[in-house]
Amino acid sequence: xxxxxxxxxxWVFAERVFGNTLDGVRPAGHxxxxxxxxxxxxxxxxSRVSAIVIPRGAGVEERPxxxxxxxxxxxxxxxxxxxxxxxxxAVAHTHVRGAPPVxxxxxxxxxxxxxxxxxxxxxxxGDDSDHHNWGWYVFxxxxxxxxxxxxxxxxxxxxxxxxxxxxxxxxxxxxxxxT
Amino acid sequence: MEATxxxxxxxxxxxxxxxxxxxxEVTVDYLPAPKPFRKAYREQTVIETxxxxxxxxxxxxxxxxxxxxEFFLEFEGRRLTNMLETxxxxxxxxxxxAHFSLVEQVIQxxxxx
Numbered sequence: 124x125x126x127x128x129x130x131x132x133x134w135v136f137a138e139r140v141f142g143n144t145l146d147g148v149r150p151a152g153h154x155x156x157x158x159x160x161x162x163x164x165x166x167x168x169x170s171r172v173s174a175i176v177i178p179r180g181a182g183v184e185e186r187p188x189x190x191x192x193x194x195x196x197x198x199x200x201x202x203x204x205x206x207x208x209x210x211x212x213a214v215a216h217t218h219v220r221g222a223p224p225v226x227x228x229x230x231x232x233x234x235x236x237x238x239x240x241x242x243x244x245x246x247x248x249g250d251d252s253d254h255h256n257w258g259w260y261v262f263x264x265x266x267x268x269x270x271x272x273x274x275x276x277x278x279x280x281x282x283x284x285x286x287x288x289x290x291x292x293x294x295x296x297x298x299x300x301x302t
Numbered sequence: 303m304e305a306t307x308x309x310x311x312x313x314x315x316x317x318x319x320x321x322x323x324x325x326x327e328v329t330v331d332y333l334p335a336p337k338p339f340r341k342a343y344r345e346q347t348v349i350e351t352x353x354x355x356x357x358x359x360x361x362x363x364x365x366x367x368x369x370x371x372e373f374f375l376e377f378e379g380r381r382l383t384n385m386l387e388t389x390x391x392x393x394x395x396x397x398x399x400a401h402f403s404l405v406e407q408v409i410q411x412x413x414x415x
Contacts, residue, residue, distance in 0.1 A: 127335045127360050166336040194405045198376040201333045201403040211333040232369060233408050237334045237361065 128166070131239045133278050134212065135171045136162075137285025143300075145249045147177040147289070148217045152248020157190035159216030161200065161292075163209040166239070170212055171282075175289045175300075176200055182294035190216045191233065195294035203290075203297035213241035215257075220247045224258040231267050242267055254279070324398060326389045330356040330375070332404040339404075343389060349375060350385035356404050368411040376403040 144160050151158035161176040178200075182193035204210065214234055218224055224246035226234075234242050244258035245251060259275055260267035270278065289300040323344055330339040330352065339359040343352065353375050357363055365371045375382045377392065377400065393400055 127332075127337065127339075129336065194374070194381070194407045197333060198379065198381075198403050198405045201331050201376075201405065202379065204333060205331045205338065208336075210336045228368075232367065233410075235334050235406075240334050 128238045129168065131166065131168065131170045131212075133169045133280055134241065135169060135280045135282050135285065137172065137287040138281050138283045139285070139287050140172050140175060141252070141254055141281075143175050143287065143289045144215055145245070145252055147175070147300075148215075148245065148249040151185040151190075152217050152219065152250065155187050155219055155248070156185040157188065157217050157219060158185050158249070159190045159192075159214060161211055162213040162215060162241075163204055164212050165208065166210050166212060171285070172212055173285075173287055174204075174207075174209055175287060176297060177289065177291045177300065178293065179291045180293035187219060189229070193294060196292055199294060199296050200292050203292070211235060211240065213243055215241075215243035215245060217245045217247075217249050220250070222246070224251070224256065225269075226258060226260055226267055234262075234267070236262055236265075238263055324390070324395075326393065326397075327399045328352055328389070328402065329400070330359075330402045330404050332356070332360045332362075335360055345390035345393075345398075346388050348386050348388055349382050349392065352389070352402065353385065353404070356402070360404060362404075362406070370409040370411070372407045372409070373404055374407060376405055377401075381405075 147160050148158040162172045163174040164170055164172040178192045178196050182196040184191040224244040226242055226244060240262045242260040246256060255275060259270040261270060290297050291300050325342050326345050327342050339356045357373055362373060364373060
């Protein structure tokens with residue numbers, strides 16, 4: 124592993140991360156399209172997710188079998204995240220109802236491919252709210268490997284009191300999410 | 303000043319450039335990485351050198367399988383496409399710092415999902 128990526132043993136999620144994520148992806152899911160979010164935070168042995176970025180609008184494709192975010196959106200998120208000392212810890216996206224929550228070939232190869240990054244697949248277009256039912260994968264040894272249920276219990280921790288902020292992003296920049 | 307064939311300079315001398323060989327302090331961010339790539343370059347260094355060094359630091363590379371994966375540098379929100387442009391040409395004569403973002407572009411091949 125390159126020194127650029129400290130190893131991660133555990134990810135800590137504020138409880139609201141999952142709720143905010145589902146709120147963000149369900150509108151597309153209910154119309155039969157895939158959607159997704161970025162989870163950002165501090166990267167260390169115990170990494171804490173403290174920000175959700177929901178890509179929407181210019182530079183984002185939400186289609187029945189495809190969720191894709193343009194490089195320009197990644198660039199906008201990168202410029203925003205650095206001053207806040209945030210880095211990308213995970214990318215979560217939905218599969219539509221009827222499609223299993225497993226990484227497809229495209230998901231594996233279009234995703235971010237650096238050590239320790241999580242790829243999470245949420246089933247039923249975001250209507251499955253139990254994170255144990257989602258597909259959890261970590262990139263290691265040049266590919267994504269699934270986390271077993273035991274690994275999910277051991278390495279994914281929920282903090283009921285944790286703080287999280289939700290944002291939206293498009294090719295023009297990142298904005299705080301107004302609900 | 304200690305300069306190498308790659309155009310970089312020793313950081314300890316970066317504040318005392320020779321006349322005609324100004325130094326640019328370069329920072330490159332990559333979204334999944336917690337720390338940026340930092341290096342001092344001579345102003346005649348081309349963008350491709352910065353891109354290549356940053357990719358090595360972040361452990362990523364251009365590749366082609368079913369799809370084509372390419373990394374590019376963004377500067378002030380603009381994708382840099384002229385890899386032979388020098389830092390001096392990009393920045394002008396009076397700027398000695400440059401902050402880039404490294405971003406991946408995946409160009410999809412022909413096969414369906």
